[in-house]
Amino acid sequence: MKPAPFDYVRAASVAEAVSALAGDPGAKVLAGGQSLVPLLSMRLAAPSLLVDINEVPGLADVTVEETGVRVGALARHAAVLDSDDVRRVQPLVSLALAHVAHATIRNRGTTVGSLVHADAAAEMPVVLRLLGGSVEVEGSAGRRTIAADDLYLGPLESSLAHDEVAVSALFPALAPGAGVAFDEIARRHGDYAMAGAAALVDGDAVRVGYLSVSDVPTVVDLTGVPDDELGEAALARLEPMDDIHATATYRAQLVRVLTARVVAAARSHAAAHDQQEAR
Amino acid sequence: MGQPVQRVEDQRFLRGLGRYVDDVDTGPGTLHAAVLRSPHAHARILDIDVEAVLDLDGVHAVYTHDDLTGPMAEPLPLLIPHPALTHGRTQHALAKDEVNYVGEAIAFVVADDRYVAEDAVARIVVTYDVLPPVVGLEAARAGERLVHDDVPGNLAARLEQEVGDARAAIAAAPHRLELDLTIERSACMPLEGRGTVARWEPDLDRLQLWTSTQTSTGVRAAVAVKLGLDLGQVDVITPDVGGGFGVKVVHPWPEELLVPYAARALGRPVKFTEDRREHFISSAHERGQVQHVEVGFDDDGRVLGLDVEFWHDNGAYTPYGLIVPIITSTQLLGPYKPGAYRVVFESLYTNTVIVTPYRGAGRPQGCYAMERTMDAVAAYLGKDRTEVRAANFIQPDEFPYDHGLVFQDGRELEYDSGDYPASLEKLKELVGWDDFPAYQREMAAQGRRVGIGLACYVEGTGVGPYEGAHVHVETSGKVKVATGLTTQGQGHATVFAQLVADELGVRFEDVEVVTGDTRRMPYAVGTYASRAAVMSGSAVHLAARRAKEKALRIAADALEADPADLQIVDGVVSVKGAPDSAIDLGTVSVLSNPLRYAFDEASKAATQFSVGDNSLPPVPEDEEPGLEGKDFYSPPRATFASGMHAVIVETDPETAEVTILKYAVVHDCGHLINPMIVEGQIHGGVAQGIGGALYERMAYDESGQLLNASFMDFLMPYVTEIPDGIDIDHLETPSPLNPLGIKGAGEAGVIPSAAVFAAAIEDAEGLAIRAMPISPSDLHTLRLSQEHPR
């Protein structure tokens, strides 16, 4: 389990990283390495160049903005999870992060890395989609903002161009009176889930995002669906996958259970949130 | 003995100071090996092209089967032949013409480092003629495709044993039941994989080999033969071993031969450290069986006749013979005495990783078959499950109890001692068996499903042939103990030191134990079959006794006393009742050697004593210089430990997740040397058993690819999946077969897991559980099918 040979450059700035990427079609960004390094070690990926962004200054900030909370590309899962600002401005981020891997992995892995890695089994991509967030990227052609809905093209495939570095992500703030909830079912503590769901309830609007159910993070609008039909309504728009840990039928059952749980929890969160606002 | 002495090993292990094979530093010239493994489950090798490797910088050698000569080119040994193993097959160190499982070794590359070695492996081009694989017992039994062309029906062996006329007894019984059961593959999964380092010493003309094994003497003998060396030219040293659980008793692994072969050829030390994927696809698995049980019984649930047929998946080769299925077929009986018993098994080839003993070694499967049967009998009769078991127990006054069968060691299956009714009473108390129905009703009223299960087992432990020990009292008074079997975390350095401290009369801290080093103890067997405490423990005790006898003899001479009047306490020999008349054991050690090296205080102190008979030579006939004791222990047959587990689980009505609410163990391994260590063994075994029952499986697809060959997808439980508390109670029924009255404890914890979880989930769900392991997804599927009405 040793990687194939690769070149390595430690970028001192985003611009330097971008030009290194642009100069080598086989190059890859190295952030926390918690997804990339295992792929290298098992020789499932063999990039010719690793562009390490860990020394780029100014990328690790977590800041509250008018519309939400911005997470820098080098903010580790652990730092984001620890942030009171994040918890206050958009509690769903904190709720979901608690389910990402184990403490040691959260200490290295970055939240933005997880977003652009685009794993349908990961917690954060679906959270970004559900909240209508975005990722800020910089490439040879300059900076642009990619809306979460445009970010996920397929399994492990994002819409970042080869020479683009994600510099931050924006998780929109929780609207007054809205509520969120997160739940997932994993075989072991800290594992990628067999299925997970995040709910956002805002007035009559009910939306639920699913991880590990389909091959891309998927959000379903369940506004107006009676409570006892939530699960079936969600399933009508999902095609649960089959794998060695769960049959498609079992996943469908988890979708039913999780949908009911997160919608109910998001409603009570909204109610509590409402009361808090009123005070 | 009997004290929960803190493990002397823990300081090192907990502080990261353990020293494993990969930590062995043979210097900067050391080369590193990697193996090209078959990507196909079944294929003929048409060509191997290593051309592209040869010009890679840093590559020193590439070996394929064509490069091997003499015994190295022959198939690996079949370690334990058996007359019923009519079609035993073993692989070659490097595949010859054909590969029979994904992971089989094809080429061996030696390079400057493991990175380069893996680069080189990736450049080897093999041309295969891919053949249809045989995956799973169903395909093996169908026999339409063959693993080995010359093994019809994929049948490696068929063995039948019968006591009485089981089929007639069943036919005549008032009640009859049939059960079809399956249990899937899992594997030992030690956190340290396999590893070997070798150094050829040209000046000494000998080989030094460090390997992560459960039998250093076995590896030594195999390496000597395969490399054409004299036994005396090979030293095998087993440093700390990061878990074995059975897989490391297999020897020699291809790499255990290829590493020293290359080291000698290249004149450089060579190291091989297996990675995790390699461990999954090229070491060994166990457990996979399909079973058919027929049972006839009376109104009390007494089993009048039991007829068991099972099919055992032995993987692609049979280097370890029939040990696993033989153990299943004999240990299935557990604490029970059926009126008549017939058992037949077929051991079948599949194009998958080989099957060799994994902690429990066939017993978990046997226990599963028997205990599922007991539960089915109880359910049929509407009786309490403990009553049906009690009706079938061998009674305490029936020992020794001869089942009339032949056990794994070729000796009769004769239980030496036990008290099963007492164990059951303790277990019922410990788990709250009688109160459970009320609790179950109370929970049901809240919409919660809980269930209880129990399972009983008997484990033949401490099989022969022998184990030895050497005890040496140095002139400092420190005691060095060597025994040849290896240690993979059991705490041998603690328990053997306890035994020596007790028998010799020295302080525990003054005893140091070495295991698994053929330089210190060349005659030894190995650490498996829960035999270390029984075998080496007894040998250590006997060797310490010999050292003590000699010490008393010399001290008696020095103190001018009768040996019978002497005692040894804390390393000082004194005349009972006359504490002033005393001599240190270190001084006795000086006196034991007529050649006095006057380097230390002990030698100076010794000058005040005079020993020996001036009319005799300095070392009289039948005497030896030095204060040492050496002895061997060889029992007539195995000693039979036993135990019973109970578990209470809750199943989620929606998600089918299983939560463990309580786990209780009653355990009888005879006298306890160190109760803390025994409990640690039970904890570890139970944890491993939970893994086997609820989490782990080997997910082979139809083409023979192992889909979950990583810790991401092979779900070994974390500590978070294991209950915080495991309630343990001990019973101590001593064994009459050894001087300490002990029985083995190493494997026990894992034996009843599949059985006990199947029982508890069945009780919670009201669904017959006939296949283990069971995941939430499986349970959900079972709920939907409802096809097994209880």
Ligand SMILES: Cc1cc2nc3c(=O)[nH]c(=O)nc-3n(C[C@H](O)[C@H](O)[C@H](O)COP(=O)(O)OP(=O)(O)OC[C@H]3O[C@@H](n4cnc5c(N)ncnc54)[C@H](O)[C@@H]3O)c2cc1C
């Ligand atoms: C044992 C284990 C368990 C885990 N369990 C979970 C889990 O339950 N849930 C979960 O969500 N994750 C889990 N992870 C993954 C973890 O969250 C990773 O940290 C995360 O997916 C990737 O972040 P990283 O910073 O480590 O990225 P890296 O591994 O460094 O990179 C991942 C990919 O993203 C690209 N990339 C990273 N950052 C950027 C950037 N700024 N711009 C452009 N491209 C970039 C890289 O080029 C690479 O292709 C687990 C990991 C491990 C090892």
